[in-house]
Amino acid sequence: MDVSLSVWVLTVVGLCALIAADFFIGGRKPHEVSIKEAGIWTIVWIVLAALFGAGLFVFGTPAASGEFFAGYVTEKSLSVDNLFVFVLIMAKFAVPAAYQQRVLMVGVLIALVLRAVFIAMGAALISTFSWIFFVFGAFLIWTAWKLIQEARGGESEEEYEENRFLKLVERRFPSTDRYHGTRLTIVENGRRLITPMLIVMLAIGTTDVLFALDSIPAIFGLTQDPYIVFTANAFALMGLRQLYFLIGGLLKKLVHLAYGLSVILGFIGVKLVLHALHEAGVHVPEVSIAFSLTVIGAVLLITTVSSLYASRRIAAEEPVAVVEATAKGSTEPARAAGEDAGDVSGDEADRPSLRS
Template sequence: MEVNALTWIITIAVIAGFFIFDFYAHVRTPHAPSIKESAWWSLFYVALACVFGVFLWFTWGEPGDPHAHGVEFFTGYVTEKALSVDNLFIFALIMGTFKVPREYQQKVLLIGIALALVFRGIFIAFGAAAIEAWSDVFYIFGIWLLWTAYTVVRDELSDQPARDPSDMKLIKVLNKAVPVADDYSGDKLLVRRLGKRAVTPLLVCLVAIGMTDLMFALDSIPAIYGITQEPYIVFTTNAFALLGLRQMYFLLDGLLDRLVYLPYGLGIILAFIGVKLVLHALHENGLPFINGGEPVLNAPEVETVVSLIVIVGVLAVTVVASLVKSKHDAAKESAAADSAVESAARD
């Protein structure tokens, strides 16, 4: 397989086609999707990603490792999908803050995710250019991921209330710069009030989701570059992870609060990839204050297969542990409620 301009054009056209299909098939007519609908389409997009990964497995490799890029794709896809699930916590918070009616949430999510993919494409291009121009940028990527991992765990341990999305500077500027309608007008983004154009709260929510995902890209792009340096795989893993995100939002609705240990798992994964990036940077070292500017060839390298095993293992443990804890807490609450009822009855 050769990744040339035609390959990129076909890939982008197909992915754009799926977004357009998604809009006309599911989003154009406002409705709240059922669990069954969300489950089937989530499964479809996961299966689609797996088919694409198998295609890469058999058609694109390296000398001595014919399946190299297939393994990189699956590792990157699992990582990006896990990070995308973390996005859903914030999406749910934003939807709740702006009180978006459930039947209109699909439109906000789909447009926000499409914009997010465009922004990530730009970040991917800049990342590829930075790596090509200065290989020591891996040090920066690695340190950034280690810092992000620390902040994720720190914020989770501090148990601070989540920041109100309406306090974002961009949202405040938008509220001052243009008139914002007081209520929703169906799923419209723009309305006319007293002869003047005004944006609806739906558009404000869309901007909040787009900007939030842009911030998440600052973590996910360095993370995927820690798995592969192929821009094509970096882009396609992000695209496939985002494609089914709208359906996953409704599928996991109500389950997100039960994944109490997921942030810790994501912190471990980000830290692991951060260490891997720093080790890779040592192998290509050009910084004069490290080993005299020479590569540190005896630094260990983490194979992609090992990365896949670690990432899947951490996710499996954190999800199972989360569900067990949630079930245990629910049982304790139920027992406490029964005890309170019995006590009241005796009195």
Template sequence: MEVSPLIWEVTIAVIVGMLAFDYFFHVRKAHEPHIKEAAIWSAIYVGAALIFGLFVLWQWGPTFAGEYYAGYITEKALSVDNLFVFLIIIASFKVPREDQQKVLLFGITFALVARTAFIFIGAAALNALAWLFYIFGLFLILTAVNLIRGELKDGEAEDEADNFIIRLAKRFIPTTDYYDGDKLFTVENGKRVMTPMLLVMVAIGGTDILFAFDSIPAIFGLTQETYLVFTAVAFSLMGLRQLYFLIDGLLDRLIYLSWGLAIILGFIGYKLIVHALHENDLPFINDGQPVHFPPEVTISQSLTVIVGVLVLTVLLSLYSPKGRALRVISGLRNVAEAYVTLPKDAPTAERERLAAKGAKLAERMPKVPEKYQQELIEEEDEFRDLLARARGKHEHYERTGEAPEPETLHKDTNPKV
């Protein structure tokens, strides 16, 4: 695959331009994106990635286009998994909702820079040392096993913000306990001190480096073309900020995502090891001669497995007994939170809509098996209290016609998965 310097320059310029556009027109003024805004921009970024695949098809043919699409889909799936950890970090630091965009965009920029470095280092190493495919393959299989072990343990996610770097920073650098808008530093008692905004960016940046160790070997298992690896990773990260706000609240419903990702990573690890066997030059394996069995995995087979596993993962997450239980519990929580936070001037139609939706979900709650209620509701007393407050406010509104004061929630009633 021959890629001219001009194509490289134009590609990099377009990606940098997309990032600059986000910085200057989307996050410059702190605000929380509406669902419509997030949906439109998510569609634009996904559309740009798909159109770029058509450019690859036109310029280099169907084989390389297939490699690009397989890489893009895999990296996009892994980036969605990353959003779970971003949610944990942002929640643990209690980042104001309107400032979360800037934190996410910093994380995306840091990830792009870090992964680009990994890509060029990895490409050079693979060209010189073919046996590294064995290492990458085994690493991905080990990662898949660890994902499955984590699911089987069913333990609670660790607080990603509570790590050595953060504790060290707080110990040696004066840090406020509050945010000053989106400033990284502020002045307190006449002294310049750090704000938690800088700490959360450090936490997300450090986490991005760990993600790169899974991400880069995975895509090298699908294509060894540096240009395709770079563009697939870049386009998968573009729009991640909008996707965060679009599916925030839906992520916890993808209860089998880790299983799906484990299967995909294990499959790509197997593909890498098979490729390493076909390129084998290690003297202690088949006397340094290539091993041509089993046959290499084709790009069409890779695409089929990746897309099939992701579709099956989503369907099982939404329609399995546990998935249906989570839909009821999450739906009730979201409706109750929406009602108690309604402004006083909210129209009656909106209150009636939420109340009717809540009533339908409440009718389904007794049918949710007790084991799922205990598993999915982290703080049952707080969850039940939230439902009771929402119900009481609506009954008071119906009885008196007086709109209740809106509440400010800290979202401590999220179900655990």
């Protein structure tokens, strides 16, 4: 789709206006975000994305509209994986609940700017080197396989490890050890210090770079139009803050998410390889955008349903396991229990008190 410079400018200005409205209406005053508020804003951002896609259909082309929706759904599903890490970051930095939405808002803006740089680099590579599709495709297939291996092995990130950039910032700039509202810096004893609020914002924004390494090639596998790639990423990211508060408690129930994302990434990787072969003159079938959107939607639906079913089954089995463990424990000889109790009582006479 041929997009003029004026359309690019109007789009960026419009996105900035939406972000400003989001901030002044719901994000300027620090507060704990309720499920109702998060749900309303999530619907608002989804409706805005749908209206934008409809606008592409009317004023652009049906193909452009289909590519946008496929890219948006893909980026939105991949962004859910970001939320797992965001939860770990919030816990590591002990961000108060009232300040979490401010952290996410600024962090997502940083992520959006960094993704714009990645998109520009990706578009430049595609226009210069046609073989880059082979690289993107192979990388996505490898990422999909790695996701499956991690899911089968039960590997998960239980702690957040700061990246090199954050460690450099903390070494070069002195910081406080507590929050001062939403302030990013303070002056203490004549010294300018950064607060944990600034550090956690940088953590959210820069960590997204790791996710962009697979999400950007994935969306380029659906469309090579930089305008659609950028807008799909923008709408997917801008609703991420509200999604964090809406489904934060449900994240642990999405036990099959890694499998679903691996199927999506693997499918797009194969699509990219087929496209690269087609560009090289090899007669291979190309995957249409309609088929891609159908596959992505079906995978997400099956993943969600199977995850909720598996989570419900696990929750139902836990009380049974507790009862069995309790019954097994109650069969231990009472004499042993008495001896243990006696030993503890005797030891406690010489044990220093832990109470202050």
